[in-house]
Amino acid sequence: MSFQNTLAYAQEQDHADPLRYFKEHFHIPQHNGKDTVYLCGNSLGLQPKSARAALEEEMTKWAELGVEGHFKGDNPWFTYHKPLSELSAALVGAKPEEVVIMNQLTVNLHLMLVSFYRPEGKRFKILTEAGAFPSDQYALETQAKFHGYHPDEAILEIAPREGESTWRTEDILAAIAEHKDELALVMLSGVHYYTGQVFDMAAITQAAHAAGVPCGFDLAHAAGNVPMQLHDWDVDFAVWCTYKYLNSGPGGTSGVFVHERHAQNNDLPRFAGWWGHDQAQRFQMKKGFIPMAGAEGWQVSNGQILPMAVHKASLQIFADAGIEKLRAKSEKLTGYLEFLIKELNQPKELLEIITPADPAARGCQLSLLVNQNGRQLFDTLMANGFILDWREPNVIRVAPTPLYNTFEDVYRFGQFLTAHFQK
The missing domain is CATH 3.40.640.10 (Type I PLP-dependent aspartate aminotransferase-like (Major domain))
Structure with a gap:
């Protein structure tokens, strides 16, 4: 796929994305009053907006039925x-x-x-x-x-x-x-x-x-x-x-x-x-x-009914989106992230992607081996509204998740890295 390192390109890809509306199903953590760029779904996925209602349904059933909730209602706990x-x-x-x-x-x-x-x-x-x-x-x-x-x-x-x-x-x-x-x-x-x-x-x-x-x-x-x-x-x-x-x-x-x-x-x-x-x-x-x-x-x-209620809400989102369609978007998002990182032209001694280059051999995660001041870079990213994951001794894991991440998210991450390495 031919990628471009421009905001217009990223926004064009988002506009053409048939799954773009699924981001609206999730709460996005805030930083200084704006959405973070949340690239940490490989550690903890975001909260579906439907999760609260799913919990409330079971809490109401518990309040109104007590133990009878195991056998009554639309989704009895006995077979939940x-x-x-x-x-x-x-x-x-x-x-x-x-x-x-x-x-x-x-x-x-x-x-x-x-x-x-x-x-x-x-x-x-x-x-x-x-x-x-x-x-x-x-x-x-x-x-x-x-x-x-x-x-x-x-x-x-x-x-x-x-x-x-x-x-x-x-x-x-x-x-x-x-x-x-x-x-x-x-x-x-x-x-x-x-x-x-x-x-x-x-x-x-x-x-x-x-x-x-x-x-x-x-x-x-x-x-x-x-x-x-x-x-x-x-x-x-x-x-x-x-x-x-x-x-x-x-x-x-x-x-x-x-x-x-x-x-x-x-x-x-x-x-x-x-x-x-x-x-x-x-x-x-x-x-x-x-x-x-x-x-x-x-x-x-x-069964753990309350955690299962949240899980059921999330699984319904997956059923609506379709795992094959999510995978297709994931490969494009991760490929775009790889393209932007390679555009930095940093030597391997400084920055290296250790995740396989073959899209079939990776999920929606790139692991960046940062051999100099890696923790400092990670802390700087976090302080500027990019939520990622650090793994000792020197890896930043970046996971553009197709349900709620966008090409513009990935572009903004790439722009921040560009500015960092140009200092």
């Missing part, structure tokens, strides 16, 4: 998660029965590891990416210890090649093949939080299965960011949060995918709770866990 499964399944390429909304991400990751990390004999190792998000690292580390293994022996971390910032798919596949007789699980991010790289989930899953190993993904930075086909890719399990690109509030609820071949397997080990017990018999209060069919059988506790 079900429409969320359908809306979420469309975003991750799954069947509704393969998806459930519950708990929070790392809790769900542990629940999945109980079922899918089943070390035995010489097959006890987990293959993951080096520098995974800390919560994933801690989950894998403690699961290995729980099974009696030392993490240094049980966890195989594959790193980018020397002098490179991102992973080559062929290296991941080669590592799976090399260690196939030792592996009990392959578990990686869908999109790497630090670099913004999209992993080839289909190829990685296929390689894992060829080695006889289950494969799962943390989709915290992928859900609502890139289209996926978890069912068709034959992924065994996945987990994600909803407060980043899915705009469902700080500490919001989480999503789980379990492929139908597992979701119908009642013999698969799991940690059980009463909300995953057969719905028809749940209130008989009897011993003997009988899991619900599908991913719902991994539920352990009552």
